[in-house]
Structures are given as C-alpha cells and as structure tokens.
Amino acid sequence: RLAAEQAEQQRVAEEAARLAAEQAEQQRVAEEAARLAAEQVQTEQPKPVILKEQERPTKEGFFSRLKRSLVKTRQNLGSGFLSLFSGKKIDDDLFDELEEQLLVADVGVDTTRKIISSLTAHASRKELKDAEALYAKLKEEMSGILTKVDKPLDIEGKTPYVILMVGVNGVGKTTTIGKLARQFQAQGKSVMLAAGDTFRAAAVEQLQVWGERNHIPVVAQHTGADPASVIFDAIQSAKAKGVDVLIADTAGRLQNKSHLMEELKKIVRVMKKLDENAPHEIMLTLDASTGQNAISQAKLFHEAVGLTGISLTKLDGTAKGGVIFAIADQFEIPIRYIGVGEGIEDLRPFKADDFIEALFARED
Template identity: 65%
Template structure:
C-alpha cells in the first residue's frame, strides 16, 4: 500500500486535466485517525481558531450569529428607523432610498426589485399606510424570500450517503468538511473523509488533521493523483466499512475553466459506477464576501454538475451578507449550512427565521 506523498505541484499541474482513469488503479491509503499528522496545516484555513476564547465558546450560536452578521446588519438594516422617522407618507422617494440600501448590501437586482414590488403592492392595498410600518414589512418580505431555502440535509436513505464538496479556491471547502464531520459525528453518524483535492500540496494533510481531530478515517493518495480514482476508492472503502456518511473533498477550481469542470463531471461519473445514485448531495461552498460573483459561480457549477445544496461561509467577515437573498431569489437552491466564524460550532444548519432575527436584532426599529 503506497504512502501518502505530500509534494508541491506547480500551477501548470493544477490547470491540466488528469488522464482519464475509469476506476482506481492505485489503491488509496485509508489513514486511521491515530496515524494522522499532528502538525498544523496551511495557516490560511486553520482547522480551528486557536484564538477562540473560552468566553466566545460559551456564547450561544444565536449570539455568535448576531455578532457575525454585524457588518451586514450595519449595511442593510441599521438606521432603517432613521430612514422612516419623520416622514409623513410612503412615497416614491422613500422606496428609492430603500432600494438603494438593499442593492448596496448585495441583495441583488432581482431580489431587490421583487421586494420593492411586493411592498408597493401592500401600500396600494392600504395594508401599509405609515412609513414606520415598512420596517416590519421589509422584515417579513426578507423572511418569506429565505424560507423556501430552509431545507436541512437528510442523510438517511443511503449508506453511505455521499456528499461531494465543490467550489472555487479559497472558499473554505476543506475546513467546512471538517466541521461537517463533527456535526454528523455528534448526531450519531459514522463518517469517512475522502481527500479528493490532490492538486494542493497541503490539502491532504489538512484533511488528515481534521480526521484525527474528529476521530474519523481519511482516504487519500499522493499529491497529483487522479481525484476520481481517490473518490472511487473512498466510496468502496465506505461501503465495505458500512459508513453512514462519506464527505468527499475536491480541488478548488475556477468555474469558468472548462477542463477543470470536465474533471469534476468525471468524478461524478466514476462514483456512479459503484452507486448509480451517488453523489447524493453536490454541496457548493460559497464565500459570502465574494458578493454577486458567488451567483456566477453557482450558476456555472449548477450547469456542470447539478448543485443540490449550498453552504455559505465567512458571513462574519463581510458586509455583503445580503448575497444570501440574491442566492435565494436567483438560484432557489437549498441553503444547507451557514458559517459565521472559525470555530467548529460556527457552522450550523441554516434557519431562515433565526437568520432574520439576528440580522434585525440590533436595529433601532421604530415603535
């Protein structure tokens, strides 16, 4: 059985599509938790935030969510009371200012126009007569936009249930995998990880650290190996061990690079040779800080591999969290998880009402 060989690969290797290998020719290494490396992987995406204080760990998730959405709240809802205060009527000027605020918060053109249209209709029906009433009405419309996307991922029905993680470079896929592993372990599921990101030298090592931390096995090959081959072996191993959930990493790839997207399609085809229904979830990881570019990423990945769910990360580091509304309106895909920090518990299943409450919680709402 070959050892996992961690080596640097240059950018040319990353761009080049792998040779077509319909099934695994090199047996993958299943790394048991106790043999995983102890050293810290690349600093830009640490497995856990070492600086998380004991006080922060004691905060409930809602408190962390509210804090994480602080910049988005400042950009979107803070000061709405002042916008409505002193106005005697709801007029076109008020709607124009509200529209500008929504667009500046990356809510997106389609979602913004839909919200303004629905609010205008409510004014026409005399349901809203005072400017202050728009505050509550806006909150209701934003909630209504998100609620259809609140669809928790149910991993029952297949064993193993295969989650294929996809996304561009730097969105936090590997870190998200580690947090998902913890989430499913805590819910009583057995988990296996597959190191399908064979281009980035530190990716295998990073995933092994997560495996050791969560006490789950990691299937890996050497850097530069065929990703489809690794995931083929991982699915075989997961079936043999009767694992509940297999979470498969893939290399970050630009959504507009056709050769890399073709390689992703190959991964799906190869896994289907073992289980025609696999992968059961193609989870696209998006960085909230990329704003409207996240929509373009999602549309391309959806076109190539059929995205079935979204995890939105890094909501705590951006004022562009309004992108979640653009995603809900434009894509109508389930939002499975949201991330509002670096700690393991800062990734949670998406709940629309909780999200809206956290967003509006610190606003000086009119009374």
C-alpha cells in the same frame, strides 16, 4: 570611408543599446511573472485553518453570536433600515433610497426589484399606513425569500451517505468539510473523508491532519492523481466498512473553468458506477464576503453538476451578507449551513427564522 565607419559604429552601438534594453525588459517581465506566480501560489494555498474546539453553546448563545456576526450586514439591511425609515413618509424618494440600500448590501438587482415592486404594490393599495408598517412588510418579504431555501440536510437512510463538496479555492471548503465531519461524529455517525483535491498538496495535508486529530479515516493518493479514482476508492472503502457518511473534497482552480467542470462531471459519473444514487448531496461552499461573485460561482457549478445544497461561509465580518437573499431568490437551492466564525460550532444548520430575527433585531 571614415564617415561610413563612424556610421557603422553608431549603428552597432544603437543595436547593442536596443538589445540591452530588450534584455532588461525581458528580465523585468520575468521578475513580474515570478512575483505573480508566487502571489498565486500563496493565494491558492491558504494556510490550514486551525479549528477552535468550543463547548456546545445554548440556543440563546448561538442566537447572540448570529446577531453579533451579522452586525456589518445589519448596517445596510434589517434593523439598519430603521434609520432610513424613521420619521419619513412613504413616497418614491423613500423607495429609491431603499432600493439603493438593498443594492449596496449585495441583495442583487433582480431580487431588489422584486422586493421593491411588491412593496410599492402594497403601498399603492394603501395597505401601508406608515414607515413602521413598511418595515414590517419588508421583513416579511425578505423572510419569504429565505423560507423557500430552509431545508436541513437529512443524512438518514443511505449508507454511506455521500456528500460531494464543490467550490473555488479559498472559500473555506476544506475547513467546512472538517467542521461537518466533526458535527456528524458528535451525532454518533461514522465518517470518512476523500481527498479529491489532488492538485494542491496543502488541501490533502489539511484533510489528513484533520482526520488524524479526529480519528477520521482519509482516503488520499499522490499529488496529481486522478480525483475520480481517489473518490471511487473512497466509496468502495466506505461501503466495505459500513461508514455512515463519506465527504469528498474536490479541486477548485478556476484558471481553467471548463477543465474543472468536466472533471466534476466525471467524478459524478464514476460515483454512479458504485451507487446510482450517489452523490446524495452536491454541496457548494460559497464565501459571503465575495458578494456578487458568489452568484456567478453558484451559476457555474449548478450548470455543471446540479447543486443540491449550499454552505455560505464567512458571514461574520462582512457587510455583503445580503448576498444570501440573491442566492436564495435566484437559485432556490437549499441553504444547508451558514458559517459565522472559526469554531466548529460556528457552522450551523441554516434556519431562516433565526437569520431574519437576528438581522432585524433592534439594538437594545
């Protein structure tokens, strides 16, 4: 009987120990979940970027800034090819090295293959006598890719001209809206903003602060409101007030991709009830520093709503600027603006020639 009692006590003790271990594990899992949730909230709610007012730079001033902002990308692309080519003969080894360098710079597999096959075809026809000629041909090839997407945004002829801004959280979408609004204002246009990212209070606040500071009306509703209804109200208001440009922000949570894409489709449908030609521009904001991730984002949004333009931000400070070639080549969607810094003037209409010249600029 004693032995049976001892065995029972032993079993009870083991059961208690197991329960304690389970509780400790549950506690650990809960703490880990809380930590991850806190991190997610932090990443999903980027601090509002305070835009620096700047004096309008001269053309030369901007070109120098563009050159400076592309310094990291240029290490792998453009003038960075010079060190690769110098004193080498044109052979398979050189093409292999070039291919590797293009891939490292995030030009992407398909676009890199196109560039290499075009160059090897020229080389096999003996059209390239030395590495210098290859460098010039490479510049021409890369220029050709960007020239196709060099189509500035034309907001004339529609009142209001409605721009629907899409993109994932954290790429600089709300900041880009603010900079665009300020630039349109500087051109003498009246602007209105619609706070269609109703899921993040921070996004709505950021637009409202921006609107107050620049005397731009912002149409907003409570957190969690129907984004399509906010944007519907904004279009009605813009029409009634004769506003020139309406820019609508949208959510960018990718946790539930299909839900987000359906929501964007609904917004477009609702817009068309008020103006069958709206939105006149569906602009995707992409962060150049995300490299190949930017490609999958472009594909996702383009399939859902049919993009008409792209703004590529954060080109300064990244070595992945080569992704602009992959985006241009794969989608042939006009690149409207590039962002090369935090100032309002650092969001610039994209000009392929300027970009190529800055990229291939040889160091003095």
